[in-house]
Amino acid sequence: MATYYDINGQKVQNLASDPSPVTEGQVWYNTTSNTAKFNSVTSADAWSTGGNLNASKSDGGGCGPQTAALYFGGSNGPSALDTTESYDGSSWTNLPATMNTARTVAASGGTQTAAVAAGQRGGNGQQTEEYNGSSWATGTSIGTSIYYRTGTGPQTALFIAGGSPDGTTNVTTTAEYDGSSWTTGGALATATSFAASVGSSADGLQISGGQASPSTYIANTQAYNGTSWSALNPVNTARKYGGASASGPTSTALFVGGSTSPPVYVSTCEKYDGTSWSATTSLSTARSNLAGGGTGSPTTALVSGGKTSPSARTNSTEEFNAAGALETVTITTS
Amino acid sequence: MAHKTYQYCVAENWGKGFITHNDAVKLGFTSFPGEVWRVDAHNQNANGWIANVKGTHKTLSEAQAIVDAEITQAQADWDALPAEQKAPSVGFENISRPEDITLEE
Numbered sequence: 001m002a003t004y005y006d007i008n009g010q011k012v013q014n015l016a017s018d019p020s021p022v023t024e025g026q027v028w029y030n031t032t033s034n035t036a037k038f039n040s041v042t043s044a045d046a047w048s049t050g051g052n053l054n055a056s057k058s059d060g061g062g063c064g065p066q067t068a069a070l071y072f073g074g075s076n077g078p079s080a081l082d083t084t085e086s087y088d089g090s091s092w093t094n095l096p097a098t099m100n101t102a103r104t105v106a107a108s109g110g111t112q113t114a115a116v117a118a119g120q121r122g123g124n125g126q127q128t129e130e131y132n133g134s135s136w137a138t139g140t141s142i143g144t145s146i147y148y149r150t151g152t153g154p155q156t157a158l159f160i161a162g163g164s165p166d167g168t169t170n171v172t173t174t175a176e177y178d179g180s181s182w183t184t185g186g187a188l189a190t191a192t193s194f195a196a197s198v199g200s201s202a203d204g205l206q207i208s209g210g211q212a213s214p215s216t217y218i219a220n221t222q223a224y225n226g227t228s229w230s231a232l233n234p235v236n237t238a239r240k241y242g243g244a245s246a247s248g249p250t251s252t253a254l255f256v257g258g259s260t261s262p263p264v265y266v267s268t269c270e271k272y273d274g275t276s277w278s279a280t281t282s283l284s285t286a287r288s289n290l291a292g293g294g295t296g297s298p299t300t301a302l303v304s305g306g307k308t309s310p311s312a313r314t315n316s317t318e319e320f321n322a323a324g325a326l327e328t329v330t331i332t333t334s
Numbered sequence: 335m336a337h338k339t340y341q342y343c344v345a346e347n348w349g350k351g352f353i354t355h356n357d358a359v360k361l362g363f364t365s366f367p368g369e370v371w372r373v374d375a376h377n378q379n380a381n382g383w384i385a386n387v388k389g390t391h392k393t394l395s396e397a398q399a400i401v402d403a404e405i406t407q408a409q410a411d412w413d414a415l416p417a418e419q420k421a422p423s424v425g426f427e428n429i430s431r432p433e434d435i436t437l438e439e
Contacts (some may be wrong), residue, residue, distance in 0.1 A: 049352040050349060091350065143371070284353060307361075309432045311408050316349075316365075319355075320356050330354075
């Protein structure tokens with residue numbers, strides 16, 4: 001029988017850990033897990049399971065791509081959390097660093113070595129904290145108390161928008177953080193709470209959302225260019241507390257999970273192609289109040305945690321790989 | 335006799351590799367309380383996935399009983415909350431009693 005060397009003219013590499021970066025068609029043997037692996041191009045959009053968080057939680061902050069993500073803060077139901085977990089593409093690890101204030105997070109972004117958390121999801125907290133890869137430091141307070149606002153962006157270009165000062169009427173307010181101070185940004189085209197956010201204060205999206213009381217749902221998509229917000233085509237299924245991911249938010253994005261009226265937690269996932277939203281493959285675990293969306297790319301997204309019912313939270317992670325994305329596959333025989 | 339669209343199993347989602355990208359391309363997966371998973375019936379890929387994850391096959395009524403028990407407990411937990419925590423209030427917009435789930439055949 002022909003060997004791999006006979007066919008390809010080279011041997012399969014023995015590696016203690018998966019290579020990075022990895023190229024299409026690369027084959028190797030992982031001597032730690034004792035598994036043969038190869039890298040292939042995916043044939044269709046799909047969500048697969050990732051490593052489970054070390055605890056079930058919702059409403060935390062999230063950032064980073066599939067192979068280098070963070071989850072921080074959030075809630076386990078009875079208590080707000082100050083914990084930080086890091087993800088390496090396979091498993092979550094509890095980090096020693098804890099946030100200075102245990103809380104849910106309204107706006108988050110950045111990387112594993114430069115993350116930011118601002119505000120309080122659901123609540124009206126004003127705290128800003130920055131993570132440098134080893135510890136959390138307090139940043140400048142947002143300076144306004146607004147419920148249900150949301151946002152995202154890196155440490156030096158974060159935005160937070162919408163929400164409701166009194167818990168009822170939505171506002172159009174936007175605030176921008178440059179790493180040291182908060183300034184007022186342009187007004188949303190449509191006042192919205194509970195939106196999903198992608199991008200940065202220079203190039204961002206607020207996706208869907210609604211109003212708390214009376215409870216309404218808004219399908220609008222709004223784009224921010226650093227100065228003003230403009231209306232884009234709406235999503236097909238309006239939701240609150242969804243997650244989102246994007247690489248160039250005004251050209252491509254992903255909107256996933258959330259809750260619809262009456263409060264039902266959904267697995268729905270929609271893709272934005274720069275013009276309109278269309279349905280793509282759904283999550284296997286319906287959830288709202290999920291973290292981050294694994295910001296980084298609409299072709300390789302990550303969602304973790306969230307609410308699966310009004311009183312239940314999950315620790316599960318799901319990874320999105322779009323058709324055409326590279327994926328590492330473990331070779332099994334049966 | 336009605337044609338079954340779905341089959342059910344109980345399996346623990348251990349994380350990475352539980353549902354692979356290739357699994358998800360071939361099958362639709364839906365999870366329910368009690369580690370109940372729904373996949374297509376009469377499907378070789380689905381049968382193979384259940385075997386791979388060491389799932390325990392459940393009939394519709396068995397799966398429904400597991401889900402019902404979980405929901406009943408969640409509803410009891412919700413009922414036991416103080417009234418002020420159950421009423422919608424500022425900062426706690428999204429609280430409501432867990433609803434029953436009816437599994438499809």
